Amino acid sequence: MNGVPMAKTMMSYRDLSELKFATLDAAIKKWKSISKEFGDISTGEGDGADVPTLEARAKSANWSGVGATRGKEFVTEVASEFHDAARSAKSIYRMIKLSRTRMHKHQADLHKLVEDAKGVIVQSDGSITATQCYEDEAEQKAADRKVDALKREIEKILLAAARTEHNLAEALRLLVKSPHDFSGADYDSYEDARKAVGKADADKAVDLAKELSKGAENGDISPTKLAKLNDLALLQRTNPAYAERFATQMEAKGILQFWRMMPGDGIEVKADSTQGKELARLRDNLGMTLATASREKSSEMMAWKQDLINLGGKPIGRPGQDLPNGPFGFQVMGSLMGKGKFDTDFLRDYEKELRTFDKAHGKGREWSLAMNQNTDLDPARQGERSADPMTGFLKAASHNPEFATELLKDKEAADYYLTDRAYEPEDAFEGSKNRGAEALGDALFAAGSGMNPDDTDAKFVEHRPEHDAVFKGALNRLAAKGDDMMPELRDDMAKLMGNHGDDVHKSMSDPLGGGPLDERKLLEVSKQVSRDPEGYALLNESMNRAMVHDIMSAPESDPTGALRRTGHTIGFLEEARFQAVDDKKAADNREASWKSTVGFISVAAPAASFLPTHAANVVDRVAWMTSKAWQFDEEDRIANEATLSNQSASELRDRQLRAYSDLWYDEHKSFARTRTPEGQVMYPDYNEKEDARARIAYAADHGGIGANREAGEG
Numbered sequence: 066m067n068g069v070p071m072a073k074t075m076m077s078y079r080d081l082s083e084l085k086f087a088t089l090d091a092a093i094k095k096w097k098s099i100s101k102e103f104g105d106i107s108t109g110e111g112d113g114a115d116v117p118t119l120e121a122r123a124k125s126a127n128w129s130g131v132g133a134t135r136g137k138e139f140v141t142e143v144a145s146e147f148h149d150a151a152r153s154a155k156s157i158y159r160m161i162k163l164s165r166t167r168m169h170k171h172q173a174d175l176h177k178l179v180e181d182a183k184g185v186i187v188q189s190d191g192s193i194t195a196t197q198c199y200e201d202e203a204e205q206k207a208a209d210r211k212v213d214a215l216k217r218e219i220e221k222i223l224l225a226a227a228r229t230e231h232n233l234a235e236a237l238r239l240l241v242k243s244p245h246d247f248s249g250a251d252y253d254s255y256e257d258a259r260k261a262v263g264k265a266d267a268d269k270a271v272d273l274a275k276e277l278s279k280g281a282e283n284g285d286i287s288p289t290k291l292a293k294l295n296d297l298a299l300l301q302r303t304n305p306a307y308a309e310r311f312a313t314q315m316e317a318k319g320i321l322q323f324w325r326m327m328p329g330d331g332i333e334v335k336a337d338s339t340q341g342k343e344l345a346r347l348r349d350n351l352g353m354t355l356a357t358a359s360r361e362k363s364s365e366m367m368a369w370k371q372d373l374i375n376l377g378g379k380p381i382g383r384p385g386q387d388l389p390n391g392p393f394g395f396q397v398m399g400s401l402m403g404k405g406k407f408d409t410d411f412l413r414d415y416e417k418e419l420r421t422f423d424k425a426h427g428k429g430r431e432w433s434l435a436m437n438q439n440t441d442l443d444p445a446r447q448g449e450r451s452a453d454p455m456t457g458f459l460k461a462a463s464h465n466p467e468f469a470t471e472l473l474k475d476k477e478a479a480d481y482y483l484t485d486r487a488y489e490p491e492d493a494f495e496g497s498k499n500r501g502a503e504a505l506g507d508a509l510f511a512a513g514s515g516m517n518p519d520d521t522d523a524k525f526v527e528h529r530p531e532h533d534a535v536f537k538g539a540l541n542r543l544a545a546k547g548d549d550m551m552p553e554l555r556d557d558m559a560k561l562m563g564n565h566g567d568d569v570h571k572s573m574s575d576p577l578g579g580g581p582l583d584e585r586k587l588l589e590v591s592k593q594v595s596r597d598p599e600g601y602a603l604l605n606e607s608m609n610r611a612m613v614h615d616i617m618s619a620p621e622s623d624p625t626g627a628l629r630r631t632g633h634t635i636g637f638l639e640e641a642r643f644q645a646v647d648d649k650k651a652a653d654n655r656e657a658s659w660k661s662t663v664g665f666i667s668v669a670a671p672a673a674s675f676l677p678t679h680a681a682n683v684v685d686r687v688a689w690m691t692s693k694a695w696q697f698d699e700e701d702r703i704a705n706e707a708t709l710s711n712q713s714a715s716e717l718r719d720r721q722l723r724a725y726s727d728l729w730y731d732e733h734k735s736f737a738r739t740r741t742p743e744g745q746v747m748y749p750d751y752n753e754k755e756d757a758r759a760r761i762a763y764a765a766d767h768g769g770i771g772a773n774r775e776a777g778e779g
Contacts, residue, residue, distance in 0.1 A: 563607025632764025
């Protein structure tokens with residue numbers, strides 16, 4: 066596998082890994098001496114001439130004659146220059162020393178990351194490969210994920226190092242920008258330097274944006290300037306000082322007009338062209354810059370945010386040409402909201418006005434038409450114009466889980482987004498993605514889990530009542546839709562059901578409907594999820610984690626309930642899958658065939674971060690084994706083209722059920738073999754492994770029957 070493709074602004078792996086500090090150490094030593102020397106002169110703490118004495122004598126001297134006034138001014142000015150020079154020398158010393166400290170830490174972080182990596186090899190040029198290849202597809206996918214995860218971590222360190230290098234180098238340039246003027250910046254910390262450089266870079270970015278906008282008017286966008294703006298923005302887009310200055314200097318309308326201009330009209334910018342790729346970078350960089358700026362609370366930014374919202378319902382034309390058929394402000398801004406975490410208060414105010422606007426424009430139905438869609442706001446995706454203003458907003462909501470939860474916990478909002486509003490592909494050609502529905506799925510997962518679905522480092526969040534409320538509300542609304550539940554929501558609901566796995570397991574495993582969730586609605590959503598091969602695999606693998614945890618945490622005084630519940634849940638899942646396949650009314654029934662699942666079984670979901678952490682890694686390992694057994698059952702089913710019409714749940718999932726019964730027996734062997742004082746086996750129905758297998762098989766068949774009855778089929 067090839068090494069990480071780095072942005073031009075990043076350091077290379079080799080440069081950071083092999084970075085030597087001898088030159089910096091020499092500079093630190095030199096500037097420490099210079100700083101002390103200038104400091105002594107400035108404060109009078111040294112043995113030689115000093116500025117305080119010069120200033121005192123100048124003030125006390127009896128100046129007279131033609132040049133008296135100018136002479137006194139000159140001496141006073143020289144004294145002031147020495148004070149400025151001392152401050153500059155001290156700041157230079159601090160910056161160089163800080164450069165050494167921070168770059169050494171980046172290098173140490175890189176070395177530790179590589180040293181701690183297991184199952185991968187990192188070459189000296191930064192290329193990464195797995196230590197071995199696997200015949201088993203699932204194991205190979207797991208190895209590939211390790212490589213990809215390490216790539217991402219290396220990229221983060223290299224970008225952080227590039228930002229440190231840039232900010233400190235530019236800070237030094239600002240200090241010494243004039244050889245005759247020492248009254249420049251004065252830095253006490255890295256943050257001081259970062260702020261100063263951020264503001265200076267923002268001014269450069271504004272100039273570049275204005276030049277690019279003028280070029281775009283004439284259909285001549287400079288590739289060099291576009292790349293330069295992108296490289297600068299990549300380094301500074303998370304810097305609040307840069308983000309706020311860029312936003313306020315460009316002004317809200319200026320930013321909307323700038324982005325409206327850059328992609329051009331129609332589809333003349335090809336997604337796979339160099340310019341198309343650079344424009345996609347610009348979209349992401351602008352979006353993340355604005356997300357950073359939105360979190361600032363200065364009066365200037367508060368006014369900027371309100372101006373932006375006020376422009377939402379107005380057409381955005383070319384500068385000086387506000388034509389009535391231009392894309393609306395909400396559409397232009399929406400195309401920039403797919404990256405970064407926007408401020409909660411801003412999103413709350415933005416959503417209120419956006420929903421009112423959206424309702425007035427067909428509740429989502431208008432955005433797939435040709436009306437007001439002449440501008441391609443997303444050149445990175447051929448034929449997809451980012452016309453639906455809700456797509457970007459819902460992505461932004463998913464990147465701010467706190468806001469997403471607040472939004473979809475509200476009944477009126479949840480009704481609108483999950484029930485009332487339409488989500489349609491922006492283009493009519495077959496296979497066009499419904500990006501609005503996909504964004505809704507991301508927002509729904511974030512709202513019910515408290516996790517950002519696009520954050521590869523996100524950790525499981527302990528559920529609060531509002532997370533449970535969002536999840537139950539989603540089950541109610543989507544179950545009511547039945548076969549009209551959007552396919553794009555299947556994988557997100559599978560993840561969310563796994564995220565709430567314990568409650569889902571308790572509800573699936575109670576044939577009498579005594580669990581925390583409505584079993585009938587749970588079955589309907591499980592059925593819809595199971596129509597999609599990925600959703601089916603994801604749901605089943607996720608539930609393996611919950612069932613393993615149930616068995617391993619069952620009380621030794623009576624663990625039989627865990628065995629029974631596991632069987633019931635497996636039967637429930639089997640019934641949901643059967644109904645998904647057997648339902649001839651399903652428009653996409655062909656995708657629900659057993660054969661289509663084989664390519665999606667990964668046997669890795671139990672270790673996914675969105676699942677409950679429970680206790681120990683041992684749960685992950687055991688769940689992996691039960692998923693492996695389930696995979697073999699699926700392969701047998703596919704090979705034999707089996708359906709529930711000719712085989713029972715216990716037959717179809719024989720390996721999986723055996724894995725669970727063996728796990729239960731190994732965990733609770735002492736209970737199963739308990740004897741009375743007279744030597745009789747106390748629990749004969751569970752005494753041997755075969756007894757446990759018989760009990761769980763019976764429960765699986767019974768669970769399927771119970772689920773069928775709940776659906777009104779039995």
